[in-house]
Amino acid sequence: MSTSTEAPPLTFPKTPVPPNGPNPLGEGKKIKTAAALVIGDEILNGKTKDTNSNFFAKYCFELGIELKRIEVIADDEDEIVEAARRMVKNYDFVITTGGIGPTHDDITYASIAKAFNQPLKYDEETLKRLTAHASRRPDIQNQTPEQKVARERMALFPENAEVIFVGEDIWVPVCRLEGKLCIFPGIPSLFQRLLAGLTPYLPLPDTRPFRYLIHTSLPESSIAPYLTTLHERLKPEKIRVGSYPLLRLGVTVSLIGEDEARIREIGEEVVREVQGKVVDQTDATGTPKPV
């Protein structure tokens, strides 16, 4: 086992980012909307808690992409085909997570190939990296031919997929189909690294939203009439007003828009009107903390 740990780490070049190269959405177009397809029986039967979709939601928000929908479906070909086709039709950026391992329940690559009427084909560069990676693992080196075939299923991609290597130290690439749909593994740490690595390859929007959170201990019904008026008033400016009660701990009001100065200005008004205070924007999942 010792040789594997003593050898220098394997690295492979990333796929070059086209400087002004082809945009998969078409010249000048940017990603506006997104959807996530989480594939896995283990999420639906409660064995595993999905964390990838929340990570993706934050990722989209920070980049100015509007995440419109998250769906969790079973390891089922018909379900994957239907959802993949519909999402690619409706949104600019679609990701799938899960179902790309070597076992019988890993059917994502094959199902996506079917969804877009493509045969499956081994990707030579992925095979090369996979094999180099395996050469460092004694527990993989002596596999039987059947085990090798199972392993190489992880390099069997839809024929027309773009194969994008986004990390020098990760042999798994991101496959992109139709310029939109990107296939990711389900393992959270790997998902997160690959998603972060994919960013330079995406035609991102030019602007990013700013979020302002105000907490009040008033009951939600007491601030509702003001918020309704505010919501109507801010519609023309495309500022979104949200209201999120915490059980017996008051309400967090959220303002989201692109013009930070304007959001801060409205924020001051909201603080006065709801007798609230500005709270931490990075810890918005639980009880709010003052900034």
Place this chain on the structure above:
Amino acid sequence: MSTSTEAPPLTFPKTPVPPNGPNPLGEGKKIKTAAALVIGDEILNGKTKDTNSNFFAKYCFELGIELKRIEVIADDEDEIVEAARRMVKNYDFVITTGGIGPTHDDITYASIAKAFNQPLKYDEETLKRLTAHASRRPDIQNQTPEQKVARERMALFPENAEVIFVGEDIWVPVCRLEGKLCIFPGIPSLFQRLLAGLTPYLPLPDTRPFRYLIHTSLPESSIAPYLTTLHERLKPEKIRVGSYPLLRLGVTVSLIGEDEARIREIGEEVVREVQGKVVDQTDATGTPKPV
């Protein structure tokens, strides 16, 4: 403020459970499949981490209901209408969570009413409980007429909904439409209590699945050929074989079926074949612990 804490707690009777009463799915029918519709911009923009769907997934599994799909959508009437209609058509038990508060972005009751072509109507019993509840809260008692209207939106339900009071100390009921679709609040603690309270009102399946988890430190590709054979062999017995890798920490194999003795028997074989050990079935989200 002191009178509110000194008064005895308010309680109201639960809706009686019909002993052999009408089954909303029809005589003798049981719930087999389920779907969850999570409604809320705050999930999609990453502000809030949805925990309700995982709670629901575990709930379904424990009761022998197959959860087929989870969807997270925006506070958007068209999206709610489309998803609610489709889910009611496709599954036996559908829940929604979120969007039932007093503010402008709480549109679930109205959207569901629209989905099933019903007007909205104030529910008298809910109004009574809501008002009694409010009488204990000095911060609500002196509300303006506009604030009262906002509050009473929480009792404005689709006209043909069954209004089921599932907890003596919670004024919020569960509204059920089409015998299938149950509307829940998004606040996790409230969601969990109401879901638990709803159980006696559901036509539950007669059998529950048994899950057995085996952990191995072998690479997933090494056990793949055996698992594929096992999966094919167990298909006629309706035993499902799953395989879930943990990054650099081996693989958890899952066996799910109704016959516990048979699952344990197969489990012993799997332990031998994958050089594994049985792991804790209640802590299946992270690194497995031996039983």
